Amino acid sequence: MNQGPKPWFRDWFGHEYLALYPHRDRAEARMAVDLLRLATGRGPGTRVLDLGCGAGRHLTEMTRVGYRAIGLDLSRPMLEAAREVSPEMVLVRADMRRLPFGKAAFDVVTSYFTSFGYFDDDREDLRVLREVRRTLADGGAFLMDFMNAHQVVANLPRSDRRLVSGVEVVQERRLVAEDGIVEKRIRVGAGEGRGGREFMERVRLYRPDDLDALMVRAGLSPSARFGGYDRAPFAPSSPRYIVVAKAASEGAG
Numbered sequence: 001m002n003q004g005p006k007p008w009f010r011d012w013f014g015h016e017y018l019a020l021y022p023h024r025d026r027a028e029a030r031m032a033v034d035l036l037r038l039a040t041g042r043g044p045g046t047r048v049l050d051l052g053c054g055a056g057r058h059l060t061e062m063t064r065v066g067y068r069a070i071g072l073d074l075s076r077p078m079l080e081a082a083r084e085v086s087p088e089m090v091l092v093r094a095d096m097r098r099l100p101f102g103k104a105a106f107d108v109v110t111s112y113f114t115s116f117g118y119f120d121d122d123r124e125d126l127r128v129l130r131e132v133r134r135t136l137a138d139g140g141a142f143l144m145d146f147m148n149a150h151q152v153v154a155n156l157p158r159s160d161r162r163l164v165s166g167v168e169v170v171q172e173r174r175l176v177a178e179d180g181i182v183e184k185r186i187r188v189g190a191g192e193g194r195g196g197r198e199f200m201e202r203v204r205l206y207r208p209d210d211l212d213a214l215m216v217r218a219g220l221s222p223s224a225r226f227g228g229y230d231r232a233p234f235a236p237s238s239p240r241y242i243v244v245a246k247a248a249s250e251g252a253g
Contacts, residue, residue: 028229032061046066047106054082070090106137109140111143112143116144138247144243152182181202220245
């Protein structure tokens with residue numbers, strides 16, 4: 001049976017990705033987790049699931065503040081990088097559309113650095129949010145850290161070229177208007193006497209109101225919104241859209 005083309009995220013989140021984003025550092029992760037702690041009021045012992053945990057920088061900070069955190073990612077290289085940083089981390093390799101955890105297993109679920117909107121069918125994004133709700137205890141909190149789609153559309157750089165650890169990286173971006181997607185092609189090592197490697201990112205451009213509506217459909221109620229890790233209130237000019245939603249009680253409504 002034809003399974004169709006392999007999704008872009010199965011190739012891209014590997015060693016090249018880690019090399020391309022070295023500025024995503026421990027200090028930024030500390031700010032992101034401090035925002036979580038202050039926005040939710042959750043203290044040590046809180047059961048946390050970090051979706052799309054990557055190389056584990058947020059997990060490290062969650063452990064620092066006393067959270068009982070588990071990281072989930074589909075990328076083996078990312079999980080291996082996380083394990084190298086902190087061998088004691090609890091890490092799970094799985095698809096976020098099918099979370100391998102029971103009902104009400106967590107007090108908090110997080111999704112940092114636009115780890116959402118990856119699927120060609122937006123019904124799959126809704127499926128992710130419904131899995132988040134299923135695994136959250138009633139009254140639990142979900143923190144979604146997403147790009148501000150308005151700013152992406154207004155300020156999208158069409159291309160850039162730079163050196164990362166001595167390797168040339170070329171990035172080209174475009175808006176796929178009919179699908180509401182921002183697409184980025186990344187060429188690593190091109191122009192050095194060899195073909196290099198090419199990767200793709202495709203992320204659905206959910207506007208804040210659309211993201212809120214999707215959460216409500218999944219049983220999550222947005223309750224606080226920020227424009228960055230510094231906890232500034234969200235505004236149309238904010239670089240990020242960070243929303244904290246509460247898990248509505250199943251009997252509500």
